[in-house]
Amino acid sequence: xxxxxxxxxxxxxxxxxxxxxxxxxxxxxxxxxxxxxxxxxxxxxxxxxxxxxxxxxxxxxxxxxxxxxxxxxxxxxxxxxxxxxxxxxxxxxxxxxxxxxxxxxxxxxxxxxxxxxxxxxxxxxxxxxxxxxxxxxxxxxxxxxxxxxxxxxxxxxxxxxxxxxxxxxxxxxxxxxxxxxxxxxxxxxxxxxxxxxxxxxxxxxxxxxxxxxxxxxxxxxxxxxxxxxxxxxxxxxxxxxxxxxxxxxxxxxxxxxxxxxxxxxxxxxxxxxxxxxxxxxxxxxxxxxxxxxxxxxxxxxxxxxxxxxxxxxxxxxxxxxxxxxxxxxxxxxxxxxxxxxxxxxxxxxxxxxxxxxxxxxxxxxxxxxxxxxxxxxxxxxxxxxxxxxxxxxxxxxxxxxxxxxxxxxxxxxxxxxxxxxxxxxxxxxxxxxxxxxxxxxxxxxxxxxxxxxxxxxxxxxxxxxxxxxxxxxxxxxxxxxxxxxxxxxxxxxxxxxxxxxxxxxxxxxxxxxxxxxxxxxxxxxxxxxxxxxxxxxxxxxxxxxxxxxxxxxxxxxxxxxxxxxxxxxxxxxxxxxxxxxxxxxxxxxxxxxxxxxxxxxxxxxxxxxxxxxxxxxxxxxxxxxxxxxxxxxxxxxxxxxxxxxxxxxxxxxxxxxxxxxxxxxxxxxxxxxxxxxxxxxxxxxxxxxxxxxxxxxxxx
Amino acid sequence: xxxxxxxxxxxxxxxxxxxxxxxxxxxxxxxxxxxxxxxxxxxxxxxxxxxxxxxxxxxxxxxxxxxxxxxxxxxxxxxxxxxxxxxxxxxxxxxxxxxxxxxxxxxxxxxxxxxxxxxxxxxxxxxxxxxxxxxxxxxxxxxxxxxxxxxxxxxxxxxxxxxxxxxxxxxxxxxxxxxxxxxxxxxxxxxxxxxxxxxxxxxxxxxxxxxxxxxxxxxxxxxxxxxxxxxxxxxxxxxxxxxxxxxxxxx
Ligand code: SF4
Ligand code: SF4
Ligand code: SF4
Numbered sequence: 001x002x003x004x005x006x007x008x009x010x011x012x013x014x015x016x017x018x019x020x021x022x023x024x025x026x027x028x029x030x031x032x033x034x035x036x037x038x039x040x041x042x043x044x045x046x047x048x049x050x051x052x053x054x055x056x057x058x059x060x061x062x063x064x065x066x067x068x069x070x071x072x073x074x075x076x077x078x079x080x081x082x083x084x085x086x087x088x089x090x091x092x093x094x095x096x097x098x099x100x101x102x103x104x105x106x107x108x109x110x111x112x113x114x115x116x117x118x119x120x121x122x123x124x125x126x127x128x129x130x131x132x133x134x135x136x137x138x139x140x141x142x143x144x145x146x147x148x149x150x151x152x153x154x155x156x157x158x159x160x161x162x163x164x165x166x167x168x169x170x171x172x173x174x175x176x177x178x179x180x181x182x183x184x185x186x187x188x189x190x191x192x193x194x195x196x197x198x199x200x201x202x203x204x205x206x207x208x209x210x211x212x213x214x215x216x217x218x219x220x221x222x223x224x225x226x227x228x229x230x231x232x233x234x235x236x237x238x239x240x241x242x243x244x245x246x247x248x249x250x251x252x253x254x255x256x257x258x259x260x261x262x263x264x265x266x267x268x269x270x271x272x273x274x275x276x277x278x279x280x281x282x283x284x285x286x287x288x289x290x291x292x293x294x295x296x297x298x299x300x301x302x303x304x305x306x307x308x309x310x311x312x313x314x315x316x317x318x319x320x321x322x323x324x325x326x327x328x329x330x331x332x333x334x335x336x337x338x339x340x341x342x343x344x345x346x347x348x349x350x351x352x353x354x355x356x357x358x359x360x361x362x363x364x365x366x367x368x369x370x371x372x373x374x375x376x377x378x379x380x381x382x383x384x385x386x387x388x389x390x391x392x393x394x395x396x397x398x399x400x401x402x403x404x405x406x407x408x409x410x411x412x413x414x415x416x417x418x419x420x421x422x423x424x425x426x427x428x429x430x431x432x433x434x435x436x437x438x439x440x441x442x443x444x445x446x447x448x449x450x451x452x453x454x455x456x457x458x459x460x461x462x463x464x465x466x467x468x469x470x471x472x473x474x475x476x477x478x479x480x481x482x483x484x485x486x487x488x489x490x491x492x493x494x495x496x497x498x499x500x501x502x503x504x505x506x507x508x509x510x511x512x513x514x515x516x517x518x519x520x521x522x523x524x525x526x527x528x529x530x531x532x533x534x535x536x537x538x539x540x541x542x543x544x545x546x547x548x549x550x551x552x553x554x555x556x557x558x559x560x561x562x563x564x565x566x567x568x569x570x571x572x573x574x575x576x577x578x579x580x581x582x583x584x585x586x587x588x589x590x591x592x593x594x595x596x597x598x599x600x601x602x603x604x605x606x607x608x609x610x611x612x613x614x615x616x617x618x619x620x621x622x623x624x625x626x627x628x629x630x631x632x633x634x635x636x637x638x639x640x641x642x643x644x645x646x647x648x649x650x651x652x653x654x655x656x657x658x659x660x661x662x663x664x665x666x667x668x669x670x671x672x673x674x675x676x677x678x679x680x681x682x683x684x685x686x687x688x689x690x691x692x693x694x695x696x697x698x699x700x
Numbered sequence: 701x702x703x704x705x706x707x708x709x710x711x712x713x714x715x716x717x718x719x720x721x722x723x724x725x726x727x728x729x730x731x732x733x734x735x736x737x738x739x740x741x742x743x744x745x746x747x748x749x750x751x752x753x754x755x756x757x758x759x760x761x762x763x764x765x766x767x768x769x770x771x772x773x774x775x776x777x778x779x780x781x782x783x784x785x786x787x788x789x790x791x792x793x794x795x796x797x798x799x800x801x802x803x804x805x806x807x808x809x810x811x812x813x814x815x816x817x818x819x820x821x822x823x824x825x826x827x828x829x830x831x832x833x834x835x836x837x838x839x840x841x842x843x844x845x846x847x848x849x850x851x852x853x854x855x856x857x858x859x860x861x862x863x864x865x866x867x868x869x870x871x872x873x874x875x876x877x878x879x880x881x882x883x884x885x886x887x888x889x890x891x892x893x894x895x896x897x898x899x900x901x902x903x904x905x906x907x908x909x910x911x912x913x914x915x916x917x918x919x920x921x922x923x924x925x926x927x928x929x930x931x932x933x934x935x936x937x938x939x940x941x942x943x944x945x946x947x948x949x950x951x
Contacts, residue, residue, distance in 0.1 A: 276890040391886035401883050409712040409730050418730075419716040495886050 002095040002222070010095065010226070017230035024237030028298060030340025031332055035291030039269045039542070040255035042292065048260055053251035062373040066305050070135065076128030077173070080121040081244070087118045087180065091226060115197040118184065123200050125177045133170040136163070144304055150318035150632075152355045154330035157323075161330060162240070162302055169241050176228045183221025189214035238333055246298035247374040253292055254375055265369045266534070266585040268383055270542045271494050282387025282492060286328065286346035287339075293381055297329035299374040306368035306378060311618040311641075312361040316634030319358035321368035321378035327353045349385055359385055360397055361631035364490045364623030365580040370614050382623075386492025400491055403627035407496055411482035412448035413627055422478050424450055424457040431464045433478040434511055440475035440523070442467075442555070443512060445536065447529035448483050449658035455665065456529075456658030462686035463528050463552050469689055470564035472555075474526075480507050484535035491624035498543075501535070505545035508536075512547055519546035528552045528682060530581035530657045531622070537586065551582055553592040553656050553681050560595065567598045568688040575607045575650035577641065577664065577678075578616035579657035589613045592656050592681055607648035617641050621659035638667040646676055653678045701754040701868075703744045704808040705778060706799060706829070707737035708762060709769035710818040722917045733769035736814025738776075739874035742881040743844055744812055745777040752846060755779055759802055761795055763787050767897070774892035775884035781897045782806070784905070791912040792820065796828035801905040803833060809849075809868045815840050815875040826873035837871040838864065842878050 002010065043049070056062060060078060064071045094102065105111050135141045147153065154161075185204025188195055192210045194202035208214060236242055255263040269290065271281060283289055304322045312319040331352050338344045350356065359382065368378045390396050406415030424446065425431055434440065444467065450460035467474050482504055485497035512523045525547050527533040537549040559565045576596055582588045597606045611617040620630065620637030630636055642664050645653045653676050655661040664670060664678045711717060712730040719725060733741075744756045758773040758781035760766045770781045782802060790798070803811055811833075816823040823839070830837030842861065843854035849868040854861050856875070884892075927943075929936040944951045 273886075276893060278890070279887045281886045390883075394883050394885040394888075396883075398880065401880075404883060406714075409732055410714050415714050417714045417716045495889070 001098050002219070006219070006223075007096055013227070013230050017233045020234035021236060024234055027336045027340040028237050028242065030342075031336060032291050032294045032298070034287045034339070034342065035289050035294040038255065038290045038292060040263050040267070041258060042253045042255060044256060044258065045260040049252045049254075049256070053248050056251050057248045062375070065373065066309075066371055070132070073128040073131040076124040077132070080125030080128065080177070081173075083117050083121040084125070084177070084180075086114075087122075088226060088229060090114065091180070091183075091222065095222060095226070112197040115184075115195065115201075118180070119198040119200050122177050122181050125173060126181075129170055129173045129177075133166075133174075136166055136170075146304070147307070147320050147323060148313060148316055148318065148633075150316075150355070150357065151313075151320045151323050152318065152327070152352070152358065153323060154327040154352055156330035156334065157326055162326070165239050165241075168235070169239055172228060172232050176225050176232075179221045179224025179228065181221075183218045183225060186214050186217025186221055190218060240300070240302050240329070242298050243301040243374060246295060247301070250292070250295055250299040250375045253295065255292075264534075264538050264585055264587075265377075266364065266366045266379060266581070267538055268380065268489065271387070271498075273495055273498055279392075280388070281391040281494070282389070283381070283384035284348050284350075284388045284392065286331065286349065289381070289384065293377065293384075294328075294332075296376040296378075296381075297325045297332060300325035300329065300372075300376055301374060302326050302329075303373065305371045305373065306376070309367040309371045309615070311363055311365055311367065311620065311637045312358075312631070312633070314617075315637050315640050317358065317361040317631050318355050318633075319361040319631075321382075323358075324353055324378050324381055325376055350389075353381075354385070356389075357631045359389065360628070361633070362623050363580070363618045363620055363625050363637065365618035366584045367580075367615075367618065370584050383490065383492055387494055388492075390492040391495055396492070397628045399628040400624060403487060403491070403624065404493055404496055407483055407485075407488055407500060411500065412452060413483065413487050414448065414452045416452045418479060418482070421446075421451045421481060422476075424452070424460045425464070426461065429461050429464050430468050431474075431476050434475045434480075435478075437473070437475040439473070441473040442475075443508075443523060443525040444474050444476050445525050445527040445529075445532055446476055446481065447527060447532040447658070449529050449662075451481075453658055453662065455662055456680075459528055459658060459661070459680040459682050462680070463682040465686045466556060466559070466565065466682060466689065470559045472559070472564075477507065477511065484532045484539070486531040486535045486539070487624045487627060489535075489539065490622065491627070497539075501540060501543055501545075505540055505543045508540070508545055508547060519548075522546070522548050524548045524550060526550050526552055526555045528658065528680070530579040530586070531659065534581040534585055551586075551588055551591070551656065553582075553595055554588065556595050556681065556685055557591040560599075565685065566689065566692040567601075568595060568685055569598045569601060570596065570605055570652065570684065570688075572651040573605055573607055573649050574652040574654055575609055575645050575648045576612075576654045577609070577619065577645060577656075577660055578613055579655065579660045580616065580618050580622055582656055583616050584614050592654070595681055595685065596654055607650050609644050609648055611644065617644065619657075619660040619663040621657075621663045626659050626663070636667060638663040639669060642667040642669050650676050652676060652684070654681050654684060655679070656681050701752060701810065702806060702808040703747065703754045703756045704759050704803050704806065704811045705737070705741045705744050705756065705773060706759050706811060706813040706825070707741065707769060707773055708734045708760065708814070708817045708819055709766045710734045713818070719919045722919060724919075731765055731768065733772050734814050734817045734819070736816055736818075736873075736875055737812075738814075738881045739876065739878045740812025740814060740872070741773045741776050741778060742879045743872075743874060744810075745882075746879060747846055748777070757781060757806060757808075759799060759806075760784070761786065761790070761799055770897060771892050772884065774895045774897070775889045776882060777888065778895075780895055782900055783897060784900045784902060786902050788902070788910070789914060790910055792822050792824045793828050794908050794910045796825055797832045797908045798902060798905050799825075799829055800832035802900075803829070805905075810846075811835075811869075811871045813871065813873055815873040823873075826871055830871035833869070833871065835869045835871055836866050837873070838866060839873040840875050841872050842875065844872065844878065 060075050063074060136144055181201060181204060184198060184201035188201055188205035189208050189210050190212050194205060257263055306321040307313050310321050331346060362382045364379060366379055403413045406413050410416060411418050446460050449456035483500050484504060485500035489497035509517060512525060514521050525536060533549055533551045536547055560567055576592060618637055619641055655678055661678050661680055669675055709731045712732045715729045717724050748754050756778045758770055758778045760770050761784045764785055766783060770783055774781060813826045826839055827837055838853050838855050840856040841853050845852045851866050851870060854863045929939050
């Protein structure tokens with residue numbers, strides 16, 4: 001127990017510390033409260049949310065998704081810290097309650113287990129923090145804080161803010177736990193015996209030697225451990241270690257559909273475009289963000305995993321998704337009090353969050369969101385800033401101007417006449433329109449690429465051939481199909497997207513649904529373009545379009561399983577590139593692989609790229625990049641990916657997206673003699689079909 | 701200062717135009733603001749942004765469907781618009797006389813109009829308008845600077861270009877290269893809906909009898925020869941060259 005003056009002093013300091021911590025935390029809450037509400041519910045199904053957030057926090061699954069070694073040591077610190085919450089409370093009680101009173105508890109098995117826990121977890125925390133600090137400061141792991149030179153960073157960051165913050169917190173933990181261990185060891189030393197429940201503390205006791213006066217060590221240790229907590233509490237809301245609270249809160253507040261099911265990671269918030277008194281579209285300043293986007297910078301632990309995964313950053317662009325959250329955080333720290341009190345707004349985000357080149361370098365691939373251990377939505381921010389640039393300010397890369405005009409005038413980004421939409425068909429392509437075949441079962445959404453891009457037209461023809469062979473009763477929309485609006489939406493032009501999309505929803509509702517618009521009775525729609533697939537499946541429900549959407553690889557997989565198509569065995573080595581909007585954004589990883597490998601029979605003929613499935617590396621086309629020059633960097637995104645594919649030794653790179661196909665094929669290396677070719681899965685399947693027919697001696 | 705931007709609404713350059721009978725069938729065609737006129741609208745807005753105090757109004761003569769293009773000009777930044785609605789197919793000179801009357805009534809000092817509008821592909825509207833107004837004019841302008849009431853502008857000539865000085869009032873015809881027309885922002889699109897779009901009829905302006913009447917229309921159809929060369933590559937290439945040189949006389 002502490003002496004009376006000690007008890008008094010601690011109580012005073014505790015109250016002061018709690019007061020300042022309270023001020024800090026309420027500022028943070030004030031900041032987050034300034035954010036707008038979101039379209040997707042954030043608090044429905046509270047029990048499931050809480051449960052999932054706790055499970056995710058306790059199991060650390062999202063942390064372990066990447067960097068296994070670091071995550072392992074981080075888990076030491078994490079579990080140790082949780083236990084140390086209890087330890088601190090018990091220590092506090094021991095400071096105020098005479099030892100005799102607590103003796104029976106100490107002697108019980110619970111007391112023993114508790115001491116063992118404190119001893120073991122304390123040591124683990126020390127090991128973990130020592131590892132993490134050495135990684136940052138001694139080994140200087142390049143994954144941390146290694147930004148491309150063109151990345152815009154907040155002055156607080158360039159001044160070494162992240163390192164200082166890490167050092168302060170690291171030292172706090174080392175000293176806090178170290179003092180606790182010293183206190184435990186000194187107590188044993190003063191009591192003159194070792195404790196089998198506390199092997200490490202016993203070791204310390206033996207080192208300092210057993211004698212009653214060693215109790216002074218307990219006092220020093222106690223103050224060191226709990227006194228530091230008092231000093232640290234007010235610092236907490238300023239440091240990145242607020243992630244301890246913010247991250248679990250972020251998990252609990254993740255977006256979900258009304259029925260509680262998860263929302264795909266790339267989903268975008270709709271805007272109110274009807275209200276003509278609105279003068280601001282998208283986000284120009286922090287206070288225009290949604291509240292979760294203001295929580296993100298507090299949840300962000302500044303680990304840079306997202307930046308390591310970002311295709312734009314990997315190819316030398318000015319974009320670093322982690323910098324978005326970090327810069328927001330440093331700005332918020334700087335203006336927190338007045339901002340939280342709604343006295344001021346922030347500076348325009350383009351002055352401190354990211355540069356213009358960074359804004360337009362994003363491929364909307366979603367790798368950042370996927371890898372983030374705390375659930376930040378960097379992509380939503382980027383699109384919100386783009387919305388401001390395009391719709392409110394009219395300042396955006398010139399080439400997008402052409403794409404937008406084309407979309408407005410011809411309903412496709414290429415600017416080719418709508419009247420030519422069916423010209424992908426050649427003389428022997430059978431693909432009736434809905435008018436010609438009103439009793440169709442499956443609607444084939446050809447998409448602009450399939451309609452106009454010569455390389456994607458091949459895919460469309462191959463797919464029609466497949467459908468016909470498998471006797472699928474299908475139809476196309478022909479001239480009543482228009483761009484889904486995906487390129488406009490991902491470029492921030494929600495207005496243009498909206499006008500394109502509402503037209504399509506109207507057509508699709510009339511084509512796929514009965515009079516009651518019952519989505520359960522909807523006919524299916526299949527797309528050969530993952531951007532179309534994603535728009536139809538995830539964007540259109542916001543506009544009242546609820547359909548059963550499949551990607552062509554899913555339908556082909558089904559047809560093979562039903563025996564309508566022969567299984568495909570490729571005899572030359574091949575690899576498969578996951579399109580972001582099929583894989584990461586929609587979780588379709590297996591269907592294309594199963595089609596390509598004959599249900600897994602391909603063995604070593606199929607070579608996975610090192611970055612695959614949810615960790616796949618973008619081709620560089622998404623986020624409207626296809627319609628503009630790539631931002632300055634050290635390499636083209638497509639080139640980076642193509643080299644990875646080539647390094648597998650594959651002769652064929654299978655793709656499931658017209659834009660991936662086109663991007664990879666236009667990369668520098670793809671132009672070399674004998675370089676692997678890129679083909680859509682539909683083309684491969686159709687080729688296989690022809691071969692099989694020839695083998696069986698069947699005519700055409 | 702008052703600036704007038706004259707504009708027309710024409711079929712989008714990409715639109716496939718069908719013929720029906722002896723004329724064109726415009727049903728289902730996407731119409732847009734004439735691309736050359738758009739440079740004039742943009743230039744007017746830029747003048748104001750460069751610090752000239754100016755009221756900018758759009759002036760259009762044509763059928764009801766022109767409204768959409770007029771709204772676009774308002775969204776780009778014109779303050780108000782006058783739409784002289786008519787379904788009559790007037791010749792360019794008559795159009796110019798009606799427009800000139802309107803320009804005078806509004807008291808404009810400077811008129812921008814496209815160098816060659818995609819409806820009849822005539823480059824005459826600007827010069828005819830200047831003539832009707834009795835103003836000086838400069839066509840095919842690619843660079844335009846206004847200081848006080850003095851214009852210093854560069855325009856294309858057959859042999860190259862020249863830079864000239866002229867003073868207000870003037871009619872300027874615009875073309876590609878003058879500027880990059882902006883994409884209207886959403887708040888401006890919203891505001892454009894509330895801006896004044898005054899409707900007028902031909903009767904509101906000094907009567908001008910059309911100078912021409914369309915007597916008949918015919919679509920020029922050129923049949924293809926459908927000649928297919930056969931044989932080995934190099935040999936067919938030679939044949940092709942002979943044909944292009946001797947028969948078609950294109951090389
Ligand atoms: S969406 Fe992709 S390109 Fe954009 S910031 Fe995230 S990782 Fe980078
Ligand atoms: S946003 Fe997420 S992944 Fe990126 S640095 Fe922050 S915590 Fe790490
Ligand atoms: S999203 Fe689909 S419809 Fe739109 S441009 Fe892409 S391919 Fe065309």
